[in-house]
Amino acid sequence: MEIFIQLMYLMAFSLAGDSISKAFGLPIPGSVIGMILLFLSLQFNFLKLEKIETVGNFLVNNLPILFVAAGVGIMTKYDLIEDKIVSFLLICVISTIISIAIIGKTTQVIKRKREARKEAKKNAK
Structure with missing residues (x-):
């Protein structure tokens, strides 16, 4: 329940x-x-x-x-997207690279802030 x-x-x-x-x-x-x-x-x-x-x-x-249903849906309509497949792949690659870069930068910023906070607490004692 x-x-x-x-x-x-x-x-x-x-x-x-x-x-x-x-x-x-x-x-x-x-x-x-x-x-x-x-x-x-x-x-x-x-x-x-x-x-x-x-x-x-x-x-x-x-x-x-x-994601299986989405993949099957794409494969059943492949004839509709066949001429645009290069564009789709290029968009996927570029958006993946941008996402990884943004996530990496965000992680670095958060890590620096946490380390700075830890250091400030350590120095305050």
Whole structure:
């Protein structure tokens, strides 16, 4: 029963995101809005992580399975994208490089700030 309740929490956020997206005619998918709402709820302690942790871990551990349908969909419509495949691959490579660079820089900044805080605490003693 606990897993069902946890799944219902996630579904409620998804439904809320879809409702907001449709009600305001936003160009952002409802699932993305739902994820943002879930993040904000966890960040501001409206929802405790323990209330969704088991289902969340299950979904993250089985994430590759969720991409199978998208991959099959692309393969069944390959004739429609065949002439644009080079553009798609180029976009994927460039966006991956940009993402890695941004994540790396962000990690370095956070690490420096944490080390500076540790050093300040150490010097304060």
